Amino acid sequence: MQTDTYYAATAPRLTFAPLTGSICDVEVAVLGGGFAGLATARGLQERGITSVAVLETQTIGHGASGRNGGFVFGGYSRDAADLVRDLGLPQAREVYACSRDAVALIRSRIERHAIDCERTKGGALLLNWFRHSARAERQLRDQARWLRENFGVVWDEIQPAQVRQWLDTDRYGGALLERDAFHFHPLKYALGLARVFEQAGGQVHEHSPVTAIDRSAAGGFLLRTAQGASIRAAQVVVAGGAYLQTLLPALTGARLPIATYVIATEPLPAELRPIHTTAALYDNRFAFDYYRALVDQRLLWGGRISIRQREPARIAELLKADMLKVFPQLAAVRIEHAWGGLMSYARHKMPQIGQLFPGLWFAQAFGGHGVAPTTAAGEWLAEAISGRADLPAALQRYGLTPVFGRAGLLAAQASYSWAELRDVLRERLPG
Numbered sequence: 523m524q525t526d527t528y529y530a531a532t533a534p535r536l537t538f539a540p541l542t543g544s545i546c547d548v549e550v551a552v553l554g555g556g557f558a559g560l561a562t563a564r565g566l567q568e569r570g571i572t573s574v575a576v577l578e579t580q581t582i583g584h585g586a587s588g589r590n591g592g593f594v595f596g597g598y599s600r601d602a603a604d605l606v607r608d609l610g611l612p613q614a615r616e617v618y619a620c621s622r623d624a625v626a627l628i629r630s631r632i633e634r635h636a637i638d639c640e641r642t643k644g645g646a647l648l649l650n651w652f653r654h655s656a657r658a659e660r661q662l663r664d665q666a667r668w669l670r671e672n673f674g675v676v677w678d679e680i681q682p683a684q685v686r687q688w689l690d691t692d693r694y695g696g697a698l699l700e701r702d703a704f705h706f707h708p709l710k711y712a713l714g715l716a717r718v719f720e721q722a723g724g725q726v727h728e729h730s731p732v733t734a735i736d737r738s739a740a741g742g743f744l745l746r747t748a749q750g751a752s753i754r755a756a757q758v759v760v761a762g763g764a765y766l767q768t769l770l771p772a773l774t775g776a777r778l779p780i781a782t783y784v785i786a787t788e789p790l791p792a793e794l795r796p797i798h799t800t801a802a803l804y805d806n807r808f809a810f811d812y813y814r815a816l817v818d819q820r821l822l823w824g825g826r827i828s829i830r831q832r833e834p835a836r837i838a839e840l841l842k843a844d845m846l847k848v849f850p851q852l853a854a855v856r857i858e859h860a861w862g863g864l865m866s867y868a869r870h871k872m873p874q875i876g877q878l879f880p881g882l883w884f885a886q887a888f889g890g891h892g893v894a895p896t897t898a899a900g901e902w903l904a905e906a907i908s909g910r911a912d913l914p915a916a917l918q919r920y921g922l923t924p925v926f927g928r929a930g931l932l933a934a935q936a937s938y939s940w941a942e943l944r945d946v947l948r949e950r951l952p953g
């Protein structure tokens with residue numbers, strides 16, 4: 523089994539030079555070469571702010587952005603119904619719409635710049651895991667109706683018989699199809715976006731970990747990297763996700779780094795391919811499986827949520843067992859890649875976007891549903907930094923709530939284990 527991710531093994535080897543030398547000036551320095559950092563940098567450039575540098579500790583897409591499931595769909599980690607409870611319907615509708623606009627923006631950036639990232643149309647299919655439960659089927663239909671009535675979003679109801687034609691398993695009941703969604707090779711997209719940004723005059727520096735952000739005597743901020751290089755910026759955006767370490771305790775103290783895992787099988791021969799739809803697939807449990815067919819006929823399978831990072835061999839073992847619960851016919855299939863990634867979660871499960879001080883911006887805590895929301899964040903920040911609009915007022919509701927370090931992690935694990943147990947009970951005692 524290979525120890526790198528499937529994505530790293532199949533993406534082009536694009537590289538970006540580290541930051542060197544002392545003191546160059548930019549208008550905006552962006553810390554983090556994930557989707558949040560790249561979307562902000564590109565959003566600024568699209569608004570005429572061209573003096574922008576992205577600094578990345580490792581390589582572009584090294585974090586969650588280059589190792590995720592590749593689902594590009596609307597919504598956030600926090601449920602849509604909770605958004606309405608928090609914000610009231612008009613604001614919740616606006617915030618939700620921004621995530622759908624972000625799906626469209628990613629699609630249009632891919633098309634406009636011909637980013638080769640294996641975009642696969644076909645939507646995302648939310649499957650009912652609790653196939654014997656009439657209540658679960660009803661809840662799925664209610665969810666579709668609720669989204670249509672409140673947010674004007676149409677998710678198609680898919681009957682169990684159709685699900686069985688699309689998937690060689692009787693594991694599920696019915697499903698909902700979000701047609702507008704798609705899936706892609708996330709690392710190729712991250713690299714493609716970085717290249718577009720660089721070709722339009724932006725600076726991208728890999729292997730450039732920012733170790734200090736100080737106020738500059740000349741105004742603005744002075745950022746230093748571990749290699750002793752420095753850069754002066756009038757404004758800074760910190761988008762380090764769960765990979766940000768001790769640099770800014772106000773940020774790291776407000777989000778939990780939570781692991782989730784992915785495997786990729788060997789390419790499957792035609793008779794073993796269990797998916798006959800181009801949709802990406804996931805189910806309606808708390809810790810759901812998420813999977814999709816890759817362009818080279820492998821099956822990519824993700825799942826589980828934990829506070830523990832695990833070795834690839836153990837991830838392969840755990841996720842293969844999950845996969846066999848759905849597709850037992852794949853027992854002899856080899857797992858060729860297994861990896862984990864860290865998501866950053868706030869206690870309220872919404873992104874945290876704002877300013878620590880005037881000119882020092884942040885965007886983090888996109889959780890496990892972050893591809894579109896990071897792009898929405900990039901737009902919000904680019905509008906704010908370029909002085910065109912304030913950040914949306916709704917975001918104030920989701921601040922830097924403390925997570926209480928190790929105790930917070932243990933509490934999160936306990937609540938995950940409880941939610942998983944509830945799902946097991948629900949499956950055994952269908953209503």
Ligand SMILES: Cc1cc2nc3c(=O)[nH]c(=O)nc-3n(C[C@H](O)[C@H](O)[C@H](O)COP(=O)(O)OP(=O)(O)OC[C@H]3O[C@@H](n4cnc5c(N)ncnc54)[C@H](O)[C@@H]3O)c2cc1C
Nearest residue numbers: 554556558579585586587590591593732762763863892893
């Ligand atoms: C395994 C997995 C599967 C997922 N599946 C999906 C999915 O299918 N669909 C979906 O919508 N969401 C998914 N997510 C969530 C989504 O990937 C994330 O929410 C999103 O990518 C977060 O982007 P980000 O830019 O905030 O963070 P990251 O992508 O983690 O980027 C942060 C970057 O900052 C860099 N950095 C940190 N500190 C410094 C520093 N001091 N100096 C310079 N650089 C620094 C890091 O090296 C890293 O590259 C998944 C996440 C994981 C882990």
